[in-house]
Amino acid sequence: xxxxVLDCTAMLCPRPIIxxxxxxxxxxxxxxVLVLADDVAAATDVPAWCRMRxxxxxxxxxxxxxxxxxxxxxx
Amino acid sequence: xxxPVTSPAQPPGATYLDSASGESLHPAARSVLEHAxxxxxxxxxxxxxxxxxxxxxxxxxxxxxxxxxxxxxxEVTFTPSGTHAVxxxxxxxxxxxxxxxxxxxxxxxxxxxxMHAGQWHEAHGGAFSTLAVDSVGRADPSSGAGxxxxxxxxxxxxxxxxxxxxxxxxHAPVFMDACAAAGRVALPEGWSSAAxxxxxxxxxxxxxxxxxxxxxxxxxxFPGDDRVDERATGMEDVAGALAAAAALQAVVAxxxxxxxxxxxxxxxxxxxxxxxxxxxxxxxxxxRLPHLVTFSFLYVDGEAIVTELDRLGFSVASGSACxxxxxxxxxxxxxxxxxxxxxxRVSLTRTTTEADVDRLLAALPEVVAGIRRDAGL
Numbered sequence: 001x002x003x004x005v006l007d008c009t010a011m012l013c014p015r016p017i018i019x020x021x022x023x024x025x026x027x028x029x030x031x032x033v034l035v036l037a038d039d040v041a042a043a044t045d046v047p048a049w050c051r052m053r054x055x056x057x058x059x060x061x062x063x064x065x066x067x068x069x070x071x072x073x074x075x
Numbered sequence: 076x077x078x079p080v081t082s083p084a085q086p087p088g089a090t091y092l093d094s095a096s097g098e099s100l101h102p103a104a105r106s107v108l109e110h111a112x113x114x115x116x117x118x119x120x121x122x123x124x125x126x127x128x129x130x131x132x133x134x135x136x137x138x139x140x141x142x143x144x145x146x147x148x149x150e151v152t153f154t155p156s157g158t159h160a161v162x163x164x165x166x167x168x169x170x171x172x173x174x175x176x177x178x179x180x181x182x183x184x185x186x187x188x189x190m191h192a193g194q195w196h197e198a199h200g201g202a203f204s205t206l207a208v209d210s211v212g213r214a215d216p217s218s219g220a221g222x223x224x225x226x227x228x229x230x231x232x233x234x235x236x237x238x239x240x241x242x243x244x245x246h247a248p249v250f251m252d253a254c255a256a257a258g259r260v261a262l263p264e265g266w267s268s269a270a271x272x273x274x275x276x277x278x279x280x281x282x283x284x285x286x287x288x289x290x291x292x293x294x295x296x297f298p299g300d301d302r303v304d305e306r307a308t309g310m311e312d313v314a315g316a317l318a319a320a321a322a323l324q325a326v327v328a329x330x331x332x333x334x335x336x337x338x339x340x341x342x343x344x345x346x347x348x349x350x351x352x353x354x355x356x357x358x359x360x361x362x363r364l365p366h367l368v369t370f371s372f373l374y375v376d377g378e379a380i381v382t383e384l385d386r387l388g389f390s391v392a393s394g395s396a397c398x399x400x401x402x403x404x405x406x407x408x409x410x411x412x413x414x415x416x417x418x419x420r421v422s423l424t425r426t427t428t429e430a431d432v433d434r435l436l437a438a439l440p441e442v443v444a445g446i447r448r449d450a451g452l
Binding site for chain 1: 414
């Protein structure tokens with residue numbers, strides 16, 4: 001299973017979501033992207049992106065004090 | 076040097092689509108306001124002739140407002156803003172029920188003024204929690220069980236979704252925020268206190284309305300004042316209150332026609348923006364306020380789109396963080412799980428036409444595509 005980490009710290013929304021959209025296809029179907037983002041809007045917008053783009057939102061985890069939003073590519 | 080008092084020119088051809096922030100003065104209010112400014116300047120508490128005039132105008136304003144909102148005249152208090160009416164309505168109900176408990180619960184999509192009242196209550200030792208909402212922004216009435224006081228809006232100011240206010244009243248006395256809805260839809264039954272704001276229905280700014288139902292336990296949570304009306308703070312804006320009442324009467328008299336026309340235009344807008352790729356159209360499509368809609372465009376910066384639309388002559392609001400005074404995304408959109416960036420709230424005025432809506436719909440696809448292109452997508 002492939003995994004890609006996108007460091008989007010200090011980026012304001014919609015930038016982290018744009019980065020996610022650009023790089024989701026860098027992983028194979030079934031692979032995961034971990035978006036590190038400290039902008040509070042990402043907490044809502046990463047799951048909303050997954051709903052709108054039919055990808056799977058796995059959840060949020062703490063990565064050395066920064067929220068990491070995990071997304072699984074399912075198509 | 077004396078600072079000149081100026082009045083900027085109206086931008087030519089601007090299409091104002093932000094009535095949910097403030098609608099221009101209703102024509103029915105204008106002549107009333109001018110006359111009342113001349114006649115109603117005195118302090119209504121005094122015993123002389125000019126004071127009696129002011130008192131008559133104020134009582135008239137109270138009666139007309141009560142009639143238009145379906146309440147009793149002695150349940151109406153004019154406040155210096157809708158926000159102040161909200162604070163008095165929420166905190167006064169809590170103060171009146173202090174023996175029963177101190178637990179305030181508000182739906183997660185209440186207006187910021189309700190949330191600020193909750194935070195104030197918490198800072199003064201009370202408990203404050205929010206109730207979850209579903210994806211259209213509606214809270215489940217059963218979630219209100221266990222609260223001392225509930226805060227539930229008639230309908231949401233950003234997405235328009237109507238709440239089941241009456242169903243909450245079996246659990247606790249309800250403060251009802253009617254700021255977005257007053258004048259536009261009939262108010263529900265069963266609530267204990269409520270707030271409204273005149274500039275949202277075409278009355279002047281600086282006039283709020285506090286409603287406290289007869290027999291409800293309400294205590295002034297603030298220092299109070301020596302007015303005839305114990306709930307009032309300072310001298311009422313008599314002329315403003317009368318103009319607000321005149322506008323409200325007119326809006327209520329016209330609302331069947333206006334509401335149907337606006338609801339159709341919003342349907343048109345919802346269907347039109349849904350054709351733009353990667354757009355989240357938010358809120359209940361049916362049980363909603365007639366005049367407003369919110370949608371969000373993926374990958375679009377909220378400030379950029381508001382600015383670009385302003386340049387093209389459309390005045391709209393946004394709940395995106397970058398376009399907000401707080402730099403936080405809209406808590407309403409967040410509570411619903413809706414996309415918070417690239418957000419626009421379009422709210423129609425009483426004179427918005429189908430042509431206005433169609434011009435916006437014609438402009439949006441290229442505006443959105445342009446911003447996405449600039450973002451490298």
